[in-house]
Amino acid sequence: MACSLPSITGFLNQDAALSYSGVVFNPIDGYTYLAKMQIGKSGEWLFTLPYTPLAGEGRLLYPFYIAAGHSLRLLGVDQAVGFTLLRLVSYFLLVLSIVRLTSSVFSENQNTASLGTILAAFGGGLGWVMLPFGKFGADFWISEAFPFLSGLANPHFPLALCLMTVIILIPNTGIRNWTSLILILTGIGLSVLSPFGFILTASILAGSWIWEKADGINTSIWPVIFFVISGVPYCVYQYWAVHSTPQLAAWTAQNLTPSPAAWDVFLTFSPWIGLIVVSWKEIFRLRKLRTVRHLVVWVILGLVFTLIPFNLQRRFMIGLSIPFTVLGLLALPFAAKKIRISIAKMQTICTSLVLITPILLVVMTTMAIATHNDMYYYKKGEKDVILWLSQQGDGRHLTMASGETGLLIPSLSRLRIVYGHPFETVNAEKALNTVEIFYEDKDMIGLESELSIIQENQVEWVMYGANEKELGSPAILKGQEPAFESNEVKVYDVRDLLP
Numbered sequence: 001m002a003c004s005l006p007s008i009t010g011f012l013n014q015d016a017a018l019s020y021s022g023v024v025f026n027p028i029d030g031y032t033y034l035a036k037m038q039i040g041k042s043g044e045w046l047f048t049l050p051y052t053p054l055a056g057e058g059r060l061l062y063p064f065y066i067a068a069g070h071s072l073r074l075l076g077v078d079q080a081v082g083f084t085l086l087r088l089v090s091y092f093l094l095v096l097s098i099v100r101l102t103s104s105v106f107s108e109n110q111n112t113a114s115l116g117t118i119l120a121a122f123g124g125g126l127g128w129v130m131l132p133f134g135k136f137g138a139d140f141w142i143s144e145a146f147p148f149l150s151g152l153a154n155p156h157f158p159l160a161l162c163l164m165t166v167i168i169l170i171p172n173t174g175i176r177n178w179t180s181l182i183l184i185l186t187g188i189g190l191s192v193l194s195p196f197g198f199i200l201t202a203s204i205l206a207g208s209w210i211w212e213k214a215d216g217i218n219t220s221i222w223p224v225i226f227f228v229i230s231g232v233p234y235c236v237y238q239y240w241a242v243h244s245t246p247q248l249a250a251w252t253a254q255n256l257t258p259s260p261a262a263w264d265v266f267l268t269f270s271p272w273i274g275l276i277v278v279s280w281k282e283i284f285r286l287r288k289l290r291t292v293r294h295l296v297v298w299v300i301l302g303l304v305f306t307l308i309p310f311n312l313q314r315r316f317m318i319g320l321s322i323p324f325t326v327l328g329l330l331a332l333p334f335a336a337k338k339i340r341i342s343i344a345k346m347q348t349i350c351t352s353l354v355l356i357t358p359i360l361l362v363v364m365t366t367m368a369i370a371t372h373n374d375m376y377y378y379k380k381g382e383k384d385v386i387l388w389l390s391q392q393g394d395g396r397h398l399t400m401a402s403g404e405t406g407l408l409i410p411s412l413s414r415l416r417i418v419y420g421h422p423f424e425t426v427n428a429e430k431a432l433n434t435v436e437i438f439y440e441d442k443d444m445i446g447l448e449s450e451l452s453i454i455q456e457n458q459v460e461w462v463m464y465g466a467n468e469k470e471l472g473s474p475a476i477l478k479g480q481e482p483a484f485e486s487n488e489v490k491v492y493d494v495r496d497l498l499p
Helices: 002-012 027-041 063-075 079-105 110-122 127-133 147-153 156-169 177-193 195-214 222-243 246-254 262-268 272-278 280-285 290-305 313-317 321-338 343-354 356-370 380-390 403-412 428-439 444-457 466-471
Strands: 018-020 377-379 398-400 461-464 484-486 489-493
Touching: 002 018, 002 079, 002 147, 002 356, 018 380, 027 063, 027 079, 027 403, 063 079, 063 156, 063 177, 079 110, 079 147, 079 156, 079 290, 079 321, 110 147, 110 321, 110 343, 127 262, 127 356, 147 156, 147 356, 156 177, 156 195, 156 290, 177 195, 177 222, 195 222, 195 290, 195 313, 222 246, 272 280, 272 321, 272 343, 280 290, 280 321, 290 313, 290 321, 321 343, 343 356, 377 380, 380 403, 380 484, 380 489, 398 444, 403 428, 403 466, 428 444, 428 466, 461 466
Parallel strands: 398 461
Antiparallel strands: 018 377, 461 489, 484 489
16 A cells, blocks of 8 residues: 555664654654654653643643553554554545445446545645645645545544544434444544544534525434534533643644645645536535535535634645545536546546645655655664663653754653754744754853753753754863763763753
8 A cells, every 4th residue: 555655665774773763744743643652651641742841731632642652552562663553544444434435426336436435545636736836735735634645644634534534424314323323433533533623524514404404305403413512522621721721822822724825725626626616516416415415515614614714724624635526526527528528538637637646745755764864763872862861760851952853852752852843842933042052063151151051941961963963062061971872872961061
């Protein structure tokens, strides 16, 4: 499977000096998932910010990753292997749900159903047309919007998309034992995995029910109620948990994920969006089919919600390529007729266009991993030092390191760091500036400023390896003996550095 190729490459390219981390797409975010798993591996259940010196009070957030960390510890499974397996299994479940969806929509044409599965599960958009201009379309980086991209990124995106797909397939025939159980479990699961996915799905169910009422279709409100009441409690708790903790509130305030520009959205979901616009009347006539109605509402609400003016609006694009692809395939015969081209030729053209982005993504990530790009691996010296430090005292000491090393430290330990992530480190710009000032080249006159940084930030250990050397040579480390050293990566006990 193409989704596993980058990871297989990573595990096969490990050697004595490099250990594959398990991340594939967007390593900067990938390591944060590993850091959340480390919370569970350490035996804890409450989430605190791994990338912030003063993490604040713990809250029951990200239970999916924390529970995964507990499981890996109990089973004795390597974290990189566990993360990879969890990601691939989640994506496999998503593909199965897409198979069921396309079989439902294209029940009279198995060939189209199979094509729909391939394109919905593996396809992208037309963002690749921006590459000659030095830019990436949104289908290269909004991982939650595309099943294949989500499958490369992490386990919780594809699992959330799987639950969303399952929900829109449930028939609205009132409440029966099996449907009520599925609604409750998926409601809870979606609220845990993706609160935005839960809100969007609840809105899809409610919007479809209103549409059914307006069309005079015999329908029941109870499925909507069951789903909503099962997921709302944890969504409310998440909102309270984040805003009741200063550190989490500050993190959320700087975690900006605005929607892409309108032209980028158009490219991202093309060519399907064009086919749907051209054949909207024919799609509208198919609204009596419940699944089609859900897909139409999903497209409309997904696009409308991305216009809501708040800092996380892009999150509502979750899974949008699924309804766009399926509706686009429904519209394709009508569009082909209007522009006087054969259906087979139109399918070939569209298939060729939307598979370019995922092919490029697989090639780029696999090549980066195969060539031992630093972003995907732990160097032996860094890993040895981090693991040694994590065994000192309670393993929660505050450590000074470069931004590159700081990104890795929480993914391997529960050590606290001054800076490590542009969003999950509170006051990230100030923290990064502090790190850079500390490591920049200075003569002994600069010793006073370095001592001040250590004391003001209550730093307990200082790491000094290849990443830190690129920033400079702190005066405070000159002539000092490290407490531990591995492969030219050194760590100093601040107590040995203070006058």
